[in-house]
Amino acid sequence: MRPIEIGSKLYAMLSIKNLKVEVEGKEILQGIDLEVGRGEVHAIMGPNGSGKSTLAQVLAGREEYEVTGGSVIYEGHDLLELPPEERAREGLFLAFQYPVEIPGVSNTYFLKAALNAIRKHRGEKEIDAVDFLKLVREKMKLVKMDESLLNRPVNDGFSGGEKKRNEIFHMAVLDPKLAVLDETDSGLDIDALRIVADGVNAMRSPERAFIVITHYQRLLTYIVPDVVHVMVGGRIVRSGGKELALELEEKGYAWLEQTVTGAAAAVGA
Amino acid sequence: MTTSTETIERLASQEYKFGFVTEVEQETIPPGLSEDVIRLISAKKNEPEWMLDWRLEAYRGWLKMSEPTWANIHYEPIDYQAITYYAAPKSAADGPKSLDEVDPELLRTYEKLGIPLREQEMLAGVAVDAVFDSVSVATTFKAKLAELGIIFCSMSEAIQNHPELVRKYLGMVVPRRDNFFAALNSAVFSDGSFVYVPKGVRCPMELSTYFRINAMNTGQFERTLIVADEGSYVIYLEGCTAPMRDEHQLHAAVVELVAHDDAQIKYSTVQNWYPGDKDGKGGIYNFVTKRGLCAGRRSKISWTQVETGSAITWKYPSCILRGDGSVGEFYSVALTNNYQQADTGTKMIHVGKNTTSTIVSKGISAGRGQNTYRGQVKIMKNADNARNFSQCDSMLIGDQCGAHTFPYIDVQNPTARMEHEASTSKIGEDQIFYCNSRGIDTEDAVSMIVNGFCKEVFRELPMEFAVEAQKLLEVSLEGSVG
Numbered sequence: 001m002r003p004i005e006i007g008s009k010l011y012a013m014l015s016i017k018n019l020k021v022e023v024e025g026k027e028i029l030q031g032i033d034l035e036v037g038r039g040e041v042h043a044i045m046g047p048n049g050s051g052k053s054t055l056a057q058v059l060a061g062r063e064e065y066e067v068t069g070g071s072v073i074y075e076g077h078d079l080l081e082l083p084p085e086e087r088a089r090e091g092l093f094l095a096f097q098y099p100v101e102i103p104g105v106s107n108t109y110f111l112k113a114a115l116n117a118i119r120k121h122r123g124e125k126e127i128d129a130v131d132f133l134k135l136v137r138e139k140m141k142l143v144k145m146d147e148s149l150l151n152r153p154v155n156d157g158f159s160g161g162e163k164k165r166n167e168i169f170h171m172a173v174l175d176p177k178l179a180v181l182d183e184t185d186s187g188l189d190i191d192a193l194r195i196v197a198d199g200v201n202a203m204r205s206p207e208r209a210f211i212v213i214t215h216y217q218r219l220l221t222y223i224v225p226d227v228v229h230v231m232v233g234g235r236i237v238r239s240g241g242k243e244l245a246l247e248l249e250e251k252g253y254a255w256l257e258q259t260v261t262g263a264a265a266a267v268g269a
Numbered sequence: 270m271t272t273s274t275e276t277i278e279r280l281a282s283q284e285y286k287f288g289f290v291t292e293v294e295q296e297t298i299p300p301g302l303s304e305d306v307i308r309l310i311s312a313k314k315n316e317p318e319w320m321l322d323w324r325l326e327a328y329r330g331w332l333k334m335s336e337p338t339w340a341n342i343h344y345e346p347i348d349y350q351a352i353t354y355y356a357a358p359k360s361a362a363d364g365p366k367s368l369d370e371v372d373p374e375l376l377r378t379y380e381k382l383g384i385p386l387r388e389q390e391m392l393a394g395v396a397v398d399a400v401f402d403s404v405s406v407a408t409t410f411k412a413k414l415a416e417l418g419i420i421f422c423s424m425s426e427a428i429q430n431h432p433e434l435v436r437k438y439l440g441m442v443v444p445r446r447d448n449f450f451a452a453l454n455s456a457v458f459s460d461g462s463f464v465y466v467p468k469g470v471r472c473p474m475e476l477s478t479y480f481r482i483n484a485m486n487t488g489q490f491e492r493t494l495i496v497a498d499e500g501s502y503v504i505y506l507e508g509c510t511a512p513m514r515d516e517h518q519l520h521a522a523v524v525e526l527v528a529h530d531d532a533q534i535k536y537s538t539v540q541n542w543y544p545g546d547k548d549g550k551g552g553i554y555n556f557v558t559k560r561g562l563c564a565g566r567r568s569k570i571s572w573t574q575v576e577t578g579s580a581i582t583w584k585y586p587s588c589i590l591r592g593d594g595s596v597g598e599f600y601s602v603a604l605t606n607n608y609q610q611a612d613t614g615t616k617m618i619h620v621g622k623n624t625t626s627t628i629v630s631k632g633i634s635a636g637r638g639q640n641t642y643r644g645q646v647k648i649m650k651n652a653d654n655a656r657n658f659s660q661c662d663s664m665l666i667g668d669q670c671g672a673h674t675f676p677y678i679d680v681q682n683p684t685a686r687m688e689h690e691a692s693t694s695k696i697g698e699d700q701i702f703y704c705n706s707r708g709i710d711t712e713d714a715v716s717m718i719v720n721g722f723c724k725e726v727f728r729e730l731p732m733e734f735a736v737e738a739q740k741l742l743e744v745s746l747e748g749s750v751g
Contacts, residue, residue: 060706088708100703104721113717114707121708153721170707
């Protein structure tokens with residue numbers, strides 16, 4: 001891991017400690033620990049309902065989730081103190097599992113507003129129309145997106161695959177430091193999956209980190225992670241190298257779930 | 270700045286120099302309404318006998334009528350004897366001496382809307398020392414219109430100078446006793462605009478440039494009449510995105526449009542009267558009767574409105590599709606915030622064969638605002654092959670506001686084709702979070718989402734008006750999301 005230096009202290013880009021989160025009184029995350037360094041790609045795998053998407057939403061700042069304990073430090077900021085738009089402006093990006101439709105607002109208009117909000121935060125001036133169009137054209141190629149999607153309303157009437165590609169396109173234009181991809185592979189056919197993976201791989205750099213959340217190992221053959229974590233019942237129960245994903249593919253999640261139940265029972269006793 | 274904005278600015282900076290209201294003295298009559306008051310109004314305006322008789326007839330009708338109660342609005346009873354029905358335009362000396370004396374809240378709004386300083390002064394009623402020679406600009410416009418035979422003047426002027434046209438058309442579409450508020454207006458109307466576009470003439474400019482100034486003089490009982498003769502075309506823009514200083518609480522306007530064979534009238538309104546304060550105190554009661562008659566074959570009348578102001582809005586711009594093949598359109602955005610109430614919509618009356626109407630209504634409720642769409646589509650017996658498309662969408666912001674839809678459909682001819690779509694959505698937490706997660710703050714997100722929601726209506730507005738309307742929504746929505 002390449003830690004970053006703030007003052008005299010060294011930090012990972014993202015450091016999550018004992019994070020506990022409740023939704024409507026139910027504890028979904030039961031103490032997550034995770035460190036992500038610059039340039040790293042972490043995969044988080046796990047069965048449905050294990051809390052993967054909750055983690056993604058909490059990182060992005062969704063209000064409905066109540067953080068009941070722990071801390072998240074991102075680039076030296078107490079992330080949990082920042083409103084969601086500030087997190088985005090500081091370079092955090094979430095690719096939604098279910099991208100939201102905004103009827104009547106064109107994709108380009110939306111992106112330009114987003115990019116300018118981020119630029120303003122960095123003390124840069126607004127991007128002019130020509131430069132913006134150039135940037136957008138270049139990034140569209142990355143995800144082989146049809147130009148017609150630019151002027152259509154955000155995600156409105158997009159197919160499932162188009163929506164997911166649009167998320168990666170947004171990511172490419174906004175150029176985040178840390179990107180969280182929440183089940184970007186779900187609902188994609190193999191060709192679309194490859195295109196999305198190529199887009200992500202093209203953006204990998206020593207300065208940028210990724211957290212790739214997925215249910216299937218399939219995506220990880222295209223986006224090869226540095227670290228794989230397995231989440232079960234709101235906890236990370238195992239971490240390892242990329243070969244862990246293969247092991248999971250083979251054995252399923254059941255054996256890990258049993259381990260957890262066993263451990264919980266032991267604690268209970 | 271665009272040229273037209275500069276023009277407006279220049280025009281705006283002068284004071285009543287080419288004003289429509291001319292030979293009136295600076296005086297006011299005591300409150301109350303009677304035949305004597307109407308005689309006095311008519312005499313002050315030096316009106317001919319027939320006009321006075323017309324007013325009196327309206328008044329006698331009004332006396333027998335009662336205020337309508339069917340609308341979904343609630344307000345303190347209006348005391349019609351407490352209203353002053355004639356007031357000469359305020360002299361400059363009565364207004365604030367400079368912008369320093371103007372309500373800072375009003376100024377803040379002007380600022381946000383990007384209104385030029387000179388125009389701010391005019392809107393706020395500041396006594397402006399007009400030094401620009403903008404009379405020439407106005408004269409140029411007038412000369413150009415006159416060359417084409419287009420008459421564009423105040424109603425008062427029209428009564429003096431074009432009595433034959435006024436007598437022929439006034440009350441043709443909205444009869445004197447049409448409804449309580451129309452009858453009141455007919456009895457006491459103050460002023461308004463008169464437009465006549467002769468046969469085959471395409472009006473070369475949107476008739477708006479004067480209007481910001483005219484609006485100062487029209488008073489609370491505005492009366493407008495637009496006649497488009499065969500094959501002519503005119504776009505009329507009413508109103509102004511900036512709120513104006515206004516002491517009247519009741520406004521009761523009447524607008525009549527007449528389109529002959531193959532003529533087209535496009536009438537756009539931005540209404541931003543004082544909506545009252547955050548606690549629902551004050552604000553304009555706006556009771557308006559607007560109706561267009563597609564008298565001729567293949568004629569077309571199109572209403573576009575953006576209603577963000579007034580404490581109460583009661584308004585149903587309608588079309589009577591009498592000519593075969595005529596077309597009526599209604600595009601509306603109505604926004605209610607805080608304690609505002611709007612009951613608005615349209616009537617499309619299909620009389621002729623092969624007539625078509627389109628209704629697109631977008632209601633936005635925020636705060637404790639109540640927004641009602643009320644629309645009627647009526648297909649008469651002989652209206653073969655009539656078609657209507659209606660789309661009524663409501664958006665709710667917050668959980669203390671309300672949206673209501675009352676569509677009335679009356680089909681008396683079996684060949685009619687009707688389509689009706691309606692939706693109600695709550696502005697999504699999902700949508701706002703999605704915008705936030707891309708770096709866009711909540712206020713911008715709301716205005717973006719609302720503007721997107723209104724897009725189908727905004728694209729019917731002339732370009733410059735559309736941009737202003739977007740900004741206006743932004744300002745009107747301020748503070749609607751925590």
